[in-house]
Amino acid sequence: MSYTKKDLITTSNLTKDEIYHFLNLAKEFKALNNSDVKKAKSLYGKTTVNAFFENSTRTRTSFEIAAKRLGADAINFSASQSSAKKGETLLDTINNIVAMKTDIVVLRHYSSGAAKFVAANTDAHVVNAGDGLNEHPSQALLDLLTILEAKGSLENLTVAIIGDIFHSRVARSDIYAMKTLGIQVKLFGPPMMLTGMEAFGCKICKSMQEALEDTDVIIMLRIQLERQDDEVPFPSVREYSNFFGLTKAKMKFAKEGVIIMHPGPINRGVEINSDVADDPRYTHILNQVENGVAVRMAILHTLISNKQG
Structure with missing residues (x-):
C-alpha cells in the first residue's frame, strides 16, 4: 500500500x-x-x-x-x-x-x-x-490519469492552465500534483484572475499565443462567478472570449498532438468554443x-x- x-x-x-x-x-x-x-x-x-x-x-x-x-x-x-x-x-x-x-x-x-x-x-x-x-484533489488525479492515457507518460510535459485560476480549486490541486511529477505548468488569464499565482512558481503567460505554443496539454477553466463577491473583472463576456477564450483560430498556435481538457461545466462560447470543445482531434473532456x-x-x-x- x-x-x-x-x-x-x-x-x-x-x-x-x-x-x-x-x-x-x-x-x-x-x-x-x-x-x-x-x-x-x-x-x-x-x-x-x-x-x-x-x-x-x-x-x-x-x-x-x-x-x-x-x-x-x-x-x-x-x-x-x-x-x-x-x-x-x-x-x-x-x-x-x-x-x-x-x-x-x-x-x-x-x-x-x-x-x-x-x-x-x-x-x-x-x-x-x-x-x-x-x-479538489480527486479532480487533479483524474486529470493526470487522462493525460497519462493520452500521452503514454507524464514525463517531460508542459501543461497550460487558462482562465479563472484565482477562483479555481482544480487549478491549485493540479499545480501541486503536476509540480511534484516534474510537469512544467504555464498559467494564463485576466490579470485579476492570476492574483498571487506567482507563489506557485509557474510561468505566467502574457498572451494566449504564449500559453499555447509548445504546450502538450491545455486545461481550460470556466469563469466562476459564484465565487466572486466583487464586480466581474472584465467588461463583457464577449471581450473575455476574444482575449482568453479558446477558439479554432487560436488553435493555430498549438502544437500537433495537443489535448484539451476542462473540469466542467463548460460555458460554451465563453472560455471555449463548441467547434473546439467537440473536435475529436483535441478534446478529452468526456474521457475526464x-x-x-x-x-x-x-x-x-x-x-x-x-x-x-
Missing part, C-alpha cells in the same frame, strides 16, 4: 509514489468499468455519504457510482434539505452522519479548509470533493468524466483498505 493516510484532503502533500498508486489502481478499476459486470466487493458492507454543501453533478454522481460499484451503500446528503438550514454547525452535521456508522464522508463545502477541519475532528475517512477556493469514476473508486478502495489493514 503506497498511501496510508486516513483521508484525502490535498494534493500538496502527495508523493510521486502516492500519485502513481492512485493512477495505477484507477487503471484497474477502469478496466472493471468497461467489463460486463461492473462490480467489486472491497467496500461491501460499508457506507459512504456524499455531504455536499454546494451544487454538483459530475463529482457527486461519480462518487456515488464509484461507491456502489465497490459494493458500498452510498447516500447523498443535500445541505439545502438538512438541519444546516436551521443553524446546525458543519461539525455537528457531520458528527450526526458519522454516528449512523458511516465509514467515508465525501465532503464538498463552500469554505476553504472545511475538509481538513472535519477530517481532524472525526474518525471517519474524509475525502475532499472541493472546499471553497482551496482544493469517465476517468473520474475509476479514480474515485481507487480513492475509496484505498482509504477502506488502510482501515482494514
